[in-house]
Amino acid sequence: MHNQSLVPAQLIVGPTAQTQSHVEMLLQKNFCAQAREGATGCFCTTCRKIKNRQHHGIVWISPEKDYSVDDVDIIFDRIRFALDPDQHFFFVLDNVSTLNAATANRLLKVLEEPPLGYHFILLTSNAETLLPTIVSRCLVTELGYGNSGTKDVRMHPLASYFFDARKRHDLLGFEVALKDQALNDTQSTELVHLMMAYLVSLLRTASGAGYERVVRAIQFLNDALKRPPQSGSADLFWKYLFLHFPELV
Ligand SMILES: [Zn+2]
Incomplete structure (x- = not known):
């Protein structure tokens, strides 16, 4: 079955509330069989952990201000551990429009060659300030409409x-x-x-x-x-x- 959450890197563009619920849905579908069957309102332990950002297979990176090198290095610390062939681990990066050139280039290193089983989900409400090299590494999903230039459903x-x-x-x-x-x-x-x-x-x-x-x-x-x-x-x-x-x- 086509499972969008399993691409190595994706960028979800849209209003914050929509990108948050979209990423939760993707993660639920990956980790919960009931959610995969279509239970959009699944409240099992796994789905609750995902919504509370406590799931062991996911790291959310949500800097309060702009991204620092330390924020990106959370990724490099984690990916030193190889995963089992059937294991999947997700990094969700909030508000990636606050990456500057240095932090974006550091992130790009891992997006260019993501280790097996690691997945990166980048969220932003504004893709225009992102480095094109980052965008080109990602499957892009645009949610919400109204900005000129966004894809029209x-x-x-x-x-x-x-x-x-x-x-x-x-x-x-x-x-x-x-x-x-x-x-x-x-x-x-x-x-x-x-x-x-x-x-x-x-x-x-x-x-x-x-x-x-x-x-x-x-x-x-x-x-x-x-x-x-x-x-x-x-x-x-x-x-x-x-x-x-x-x-x-
Ligand atoms: Zn569930």
Whole structure:
């Protein structure tokens, strides 16, 4: 199964609350079988430890001010220990936009050749100040919309059928896009999260009846994620969403 958390390095860009809950979800899916099955609100011991930042397989680095060399050296101290072949260890680096040239270059050393089993998740609300060499080492996920230049979920080949009024009732076209995209269960859940993030961003400017419609659409997707697609059922999940998605206009 495609497991996004297992790439060596990734950068998650978005508003702090969203990046935090996204990284928790990725970590829960890695460490907890129930969360992997789609239990988004899992409260088992493992998931609680992840949320409380007490999990033994994760180190969170959250400097109060800018990153110092000592903050980055936490990584170098830990990776001296080789992991078993099936072990995974995660570093979560908060607010990496406060890396300066020296600390970023030190971090780059480990991102360029991450030791086996070690994973790096970098979080920021602003990717524009990051060294391009760091960004290029990472799988980049952008959450939340509204900044110019960020990827727009409305342009996604499948999501566009929910947000483009001209495509809203084109079931045939939707089915073709569904086949082309061939999303698995994990990718489907992630796309729904992105669609919700986009809808939440609409609330800032929506008012009156438009506001109500957006809220209904968010609730609809949120409810859908309580029964997320299991492996092999992503097609049915998407068809259900498309047929029952509340109208936005
Ligand atoms: Zn759990």
